[in-house]
Amino acid sequence: MSSAPQTTTTNETRMMNFRVWRGDANGGAFVEYSVEVTPGMVVLDCIHKIQAEQAQDLACRWNCKAGKCGSCSAEINGKPSLMCMTRMDTLPKDETVMVEPMQAFPILRDLVTDVSWNYEVKKKIKPFKPRAPDNADGTWTTYQVDVERAQEFRKCIECFLCQDVCHVLRDHHKHDEFIGPRFLVFTAALEMNPLDTEDRIADLKAIIEKMK
Numbered sequence: 621m622s623s624a625p626q627t628t629t630t631n632e633t634r635m636m637n638f639r640v641w642r643g644d645a646n647g648g649a650f651v652e653y654s655v656e657v658t659p660g661m662v663v664l665d666c667i668h669k670i671q672a673e674q675a676q677d678l679a680c681r682w683n684c685k686a687g688k689c690g691s692c693s694a695e696i697n698g699k700p701s702l703m704c705m706t707r708m709d710t711l712p713k714d715e716t717v718m719v720e721p722m723q724a725f726p727i728l729r730d731l732v733t734d735v736s737w738n739y740e741v742k743k744k745i746k747p748f749k750p751r752a753p754d755n756a757d758g759t760w761t762t763y764q765v766d767v768e769r770a771q772e773f774r775k776c777i778e779c780f781l782c783q784d785v786c787h788v789l790r791d792h793h794k795h796d797e798f799i800g801p802r803f804l805v806f807t808a809a810l811e812m813n814p815l816d817t818e819d820r821i822a823d824l825k826a827i828i829e830k831m832k
């Protein structure tokens with residue numbers, strides 16, 4: 621009977637092996653590094669430690685280190701993840717940690733991908749178009765229940781990990797035919813805004829038609 625992989629405990633310092641994908645659009649390979657992991661470290665800390673001590677030219681993208689900016693998306697042990705939110709003590713302690721770039725987008729270098737396609741898609745979606753103000757002072761009246769309905773859809777940080785797990789984009793590379801989950805959610809957020817008057821349903825139907 622197989623047992624669950626052991627993870628690091630919170631109070632131990634240990635050496636862990638990494639395999640980090642290095643290369644560019646012309647090709648590349650995994651390179652092995654050994655990193656001293658101390659309690660509380662996340663995968664992004666380990667990548668920074670590799671940069672500082674062993675591979676100054678290792679490219680990775682990050683900004684907030686708090687799960688807010690969506691910059692540090694990568695694949696960790698084959699799973700699309702934020703490097704800054706993946707604690708080392710959640711990974712199997714006796715196994716090599718694989719870190720590679722998102723597969724749904726073109727490689728720029730090492731762990732950095734070109735996600736600009738997403739911004740082009742966003743430009744094609746009709747923007748917010750509010751109804752005329754409800755009140756003489758130019759303001760609108762909205763109800764809390766309407767605000768809360770759309771709130772969940774607005775929490776997206778555009779890390780594009782959902783695009784990376786979408787097999788239409790990741791495996792079939794049908795970026796010309798499908799906008800991916802991020803932009804279905806983005807459209808939903810606009811459609812659910814109680815002030816918005818635009819109709820984007822026809823646009824989505826056209827995309828689905830194109831998929832057939």
Ligand code: FES
Binds near residue numbers: 683684685691692702
């Ligand atoms: S560095 Fe901002 S989400 Fe990871």
